[in-house]
Amino acid sequence: xxxxxxxxxxxxxxxxxxxxxxxxxxxxxxxxxxxxxxxxxxxxxxxxxxxxxxxxxxxxxxxxxxxxxxxxxxxxxxxxxxxxxxxxxxxxxxxxxxxxxxxxxxxxxxxxxxxxxxxxxxxxxxxxxxxxxxxxxxxxxxxxxxxxxxxxxxxxxxxxxxxxxxxxxxxxxxxxxxxxxxxxxxxxxxxxxxxxxxxxxxxxxxxxxxxxxxxxxxxxxxxxxxxxxxxxxxxxxxxxxxxxxxxxxxxxxxxxxxxxxxxxxxxxxxxxxxxxxxxxxxxxxxxxxxxxxxxxxxxxxxxxxxxxxxxxxxxxxxxxxxxxxxxxxxxxxxxxxxxxxxxxxxxxxxxxxxxxxxxxxxxxxxxxxxxxx
Amino acid sequence: xxxxxxxxxxxxxxxxxxxxxxxxxxxxxxxxxxxxxxxxxxxxxxxxxxxxxxxxxxxxxxxxxxxxxxxxxxxxxxxxxxxxxxxxxxxxxxxxxxxxxxxxxxxxxxxxxxxxxxxxxxxxxxxxxxxxxxxxxxxxxxxxxxxxxxxxxxxxxxxxxxxxxxxxxxxxxxxxxxxxxxxxxxxxxxxxxxxxx
Numbered sequence: 001x002x003x004x005x006x007x008x009x010x011x012x013x014x015x016x017x018x019x020x021x022x023x024x025x026x027x028x029x030x031x032x033x034x035x036x037x038x039x040x041x042x043x044x045x046x047x048x049x050x051x052x053x054x055x056x057x058x059x060x061x062x063x064x065x066x067x068x069x070x071x072x073x074x075x076x077x078x079x080x081x082x083x084x085x086x087x088x089x090x091x092x093x094x095x096x097x098x099x100x101x102x103x104x105x106x107x108x109x110x111x112x113x114x115x116x117x118x119x120x121x122x123x124x125x126x127x128x129x130x131x132x133x134x135x136x137x138x139x140x141x142x143x144x145x146x147x148x149x150x151x152x153x154x155x156x157x158x159x160x161x162x163x164x165x166x167x168x169x170x171x172x173x174x175x176x177x178x179x180x181x182x183x184x185x186x187x188x189x190x191x192x193x194x195x196x197x198x199x200x201x202x203x204x205x206x207x208x209x210x211x212x213x214x215x216x217x218x219x220x221x222x223x224x225x226x227x228x229x230x231x232x233x234x235x236x237x238x239x240x241x242x243x244x245x246x247x248x249x250x251x252x253x254x255x256x257x258x259x260x261x262x263x264x265x266x267x268x269x270x271x272x273x274x275x276x277x278x279x280x281x282x283x284x285x286x287x288x289x290x291x292x293x294x295x296x297x298x299x300x301x302x303x304x305x306x307x308x309x310x311x312x313x314x315x316x317x318x319x320x321x322x323x324x325x326x327x328x329x330x331x332x333x334x335x336x337x338x339x340x341x342x343x344x345x346x347x348x349x350x351x352x353x354x355x356x357x358x359x360x361x362x363x364x365x366x367x368x369x370x371x372x373x
Numbered sequence: 374x375x376x377x378x379x380x381x382x383x384x385x386x387x388x389x390x391x392x393x394x395x396x397x398x399x400x401x402x403x404x405x406x407x408x409x410x411x412x413x414x415x416x417x418x419x420x421x422x423x424x425x426x427x428x429x430x431x432x433x434x435x436x437x438x439x440x441x442x443x444x445x446x447x448x449x450x451x452x453x454x455x456x457x458x459x460x461x462x463x464x465x466x467x468x469x470x471x472x473x474x475x476x477x478x479x480x481x482x483x484x485x486x487x488x489x490x491x492x493x494x495x496x497x498x499x500x501x502x503x504x505x506x507x508x509x510x511x512x513x514x515x516x517x518x519x520x521x522x523x524x525x526x527x528x529x530x531x532x533x534x535x536x537x538x539x540x541x542x543x544x545x546x547x548x549x550x551x552x553x554x555x556x557x558x559x560x561x562x563x564x565x566x567x568x569x570x
Contacts, residue, residue, distance in 0.1 A: 026446075033444030035437065042433045049426060072436065079443040086444070140511045145518065152519040156526055160549040167545075328504075329511060 026084070034075065034088045037095035041068050044102035053105035055171050056112040060105035067098035116170035123177045124165060127158050127184050134184070137369055138191035140231075142252050142330070147187045154183030195368075198254050198360055201267070205359035208269055212357040213239055222349040224272075224287075224321065226336055228253050228265065229361035229368060233321070233338055235346060245342035248325045250334040257291070257334055259300065259309055260316025265334050265358060266291045272354040275347065276320070284323025284340045285347045289356050291319035321346065321356065395448030397439055401457035405432065408464030417471035419539060420478060424467050431460045478540040485547040486534065489527055492554040496520055499561040516557055523550050 045064050048054075053061040071094035078086045134151060157180035164173030209225055216223040217239025225234045228249055235243040249265040250257075257266035274288040292300065292315045303309040316334065323344075325337030336358070338346060361368065409428050412418075417425040435456050442448045497520065503513055530546040533539065 030446055031444075033441055035441045035444075038437050038440075042430070042437065046426075046430050046433075072440070075440045075444075079440060083446060088444075135515065139515055145514075148515055148518040149522060152515070152522040155519065156522055156549060156553055159552055160545060163545055163549055163552075329514075 029084050031086050031088055034071075034091045034095060037092045037099075038068075038071060038075065041071060041095040041098040041102070044099040044106075048102040048105045048109070051106055051109050052113065053102075053109040056109040056116070057105040060101055060108055064098050064101035064105055067094050067101060071095040071098060113170055116174055117165070117168075120161065120165050120170055120173045120177055123174075123181065124158060124162055127154070127177065127180060130184055130188050131155055131158070133369075134188050134191065138188070138195070141191055141194060142254055143187075143191055143194070147190050150183045151187040154180045154185075154187065157183065192369075194254060196365065199365040201360055202364065205267075205361065208357050208359055209362055212236075212269065212355050215355055221354070223355040223357070224346065224350065226321070226356065226358045227361050228267075228358070230363070231330075233336065233342070233346065235349060237349070243342075243345055245338050245346070246326070248327060248332060248337040249330045250332050251330050253330045257296070257316065257319075258303065260314040261333075262316075263333055265332070265336060266296065266319055267358050267360065268293065268295060270319075270356045270358065272350050272352050272356060274352060275350065276322075277347070281320075281322060283320070283335075283337070285343050286320040286322035286335075287347065287350050287354075287356070288318070288320050291317060395442060395450045397443070398450050398454040398457060401454050401461070402435060402439070405435065405457045405460040405464065408461040408468070412464045412468040412471060415468040415471040416475060416539075417467050419541060420471050420474040421467060424470070428460065428464050428467060431456070431463070435460065475540060478544060479534075479537075482530075482534060482540045482543040482547060485544065485551055486527070486530065489523075489547055489551045489554055492551065492558055493520065493524060493527065496554060496557050496561060499558065499565065503561050503564050516561070519553065519557060523553055526550050 045061075045068050048057075048061055048064060053064075071091050074091045074094055075088070078088055078091060131151070131154075157176050161173045161176035161180055164170070164176060212223050212225055213236055215221075216236045220238045222242075223236045225236060226232070226247055227234070231247050231249070233245045233247040234241050235245075250263040252263040253265050255264060256268070257264040270289040270291060270293060272287045273290045276286040276288060277284075297315065300309070300313075300315045304311060304313060319334055321336040321338065321343075323338060323340040325343070326339040327337070331337070363371075409432060412425060412428065417428075435453060438453045438456065439450070442450055442453065496516075500513060500516060500520070503516075526546060527550050530543050530550070533546070534543045
């Protein structure tokens with residue numbers, strides 16, 4: 001009776017051990033899920049996103065995200081298979097690649113953001129200097145309103161770029177600074193070109209002034225030398241500079257007078273032909289000069305004959321050194337305007353035949369660019 | 374024979390019970406995703422980008438937790454459910470906060486815009502009063518040019534403001550305009566004061 005019972009018990013124990021072994025084997029054969037790998041990868045991607053890799057290292061960041069998505073998709077696919085047949089090696093590989101790319105993106109972002117910050121700082125400083133130079137040197141030139149507007153547009157964009165720089169938004173800052181650079185540099189280049197072209201006459205101006213002052217020294221008389229760029233009228237006596245006054249010119253004062261109505265003040269050697277005061281002038285006092293002289297007439301004829309000017313163009317005239325100046329800016333139609341008190345002095349020391357030399361400037365282009373005076 | 378049969382049935386039942394006791398709380402996860410989408414619709418990604426990124430991070434953690442549980446023999450999605458529910462709540466709150474933040478930025482942009490417009494008008498008046506000494510006219514012409522450009526920029530800012538798509542962008546534009554207008558205002562007032570002295 002006891003024998004079969006013991007036998008049955010042993011039989012049950014053996015089956016239990018066997019089933020237990022099978023259970024253990026089953027659990028032991030279940031592959032370890034890639035939880036840690038995926039956590040590390042997502043953390044790396046998140047950190048890369050937080051340091052703006054999406055902006056500064058877009059390609060690397062997209063790759064990191066893509067590898068992460070692949071890891072998750074592979075994980076889902078594996079999880080759909082029978083538990084013992086799952087293989088997470090591909091998942092782990094994608095997760096490792098994602099982590100690696102995210103780390104690269106992060107590192108690259110630090111380098112790139114620093115580079116962009118430096119570039120932005122350098123560019124804003126350079127453009128601010130260019131703006132200051134433009135305003136110091138070129139503002140008094142008769143520039144087209146479009147050029148002045150371009151300069152102003154560039155200036156405003158530069159301010160926006162500086163705001164981005166302070167907020168650490170280097171990408172949009174660099175975009176704005178690039179746009180600002182186009183406006184600021186093009187207006188600066190345009191203005192500088194006008195001045196450089198004008199300064200091609202510098203040697204001739206020097207010769208004219210030297211000849212005029214020599215004439216004053218030789219004859220012991222008064223001569224008038226007028227410089228357009230600094231806006232000055234000098235009165236020399238016996239070769240020595242006695243007076244210097246501020247002067248204003250035609251609104252289109254850069255360059256020689258080409259024809260009547262061009263609002264330009266003529267350049268060259270002239271002389272006083274008539275002194276006007278009282279009712280004979282509306283500008284306090286005036287010295288009429290002999291514009292157009294022989295050379296002006298020849299040049300005008302040449303331009304008309306060669307089609308540089310229309311056939312019905314007129315040469316103009318009635319150019320004076322007169323009073324009523326001091327308005328600020330260059331407002332005449334081609335005359336030279338002085339303040340009334342200054343005009344009184346010039347008028348007193350002039351007579352018909354007094355030389356009047358009008359030039360661009362006695363200072364060099366380099367001096368003018370560095371001082372703006 | 375009968376005992377053996379019961380043993381096999383019990384084993385199979387136990388395994389079946391243990392492997393199928395957890396179901397993915399998909400409805401809860403979907404609700405969390407919908408809440409995040411709603412926060413995005415409220416432009417939380419623009420006005421509260423850090424917080425919005427945190428929502429996405431939490432969703433990533435939930436998705437990982439789901440797969441982690443699916444990888445196990447004995448699944449338990451209780452924690453996932455709790456996390457998904459919490460995320461839905463936080464995302465809902467963030468949508469509300471985004472609306473508040475957007476209103477704040479809008480109000481700030483509006484105030485700055487009003488200030489800028491007032492400064493613009495004041496500068497126009499000051500330009501008429503400004504002295505025209507040596508080179509004064511050239512400087513005034515430059516200032517007039519700047520004022521025109523700023524006015525255009527403010528008009529652009531107003532257009533973006535009226536569209537209501539991104540008040541942050543308006544804020545940056547108006548701040549730059551205000552700085553430029555303030556600098557011009559100071560320059561003009563200084564020039565006028567010098568003449569009066």
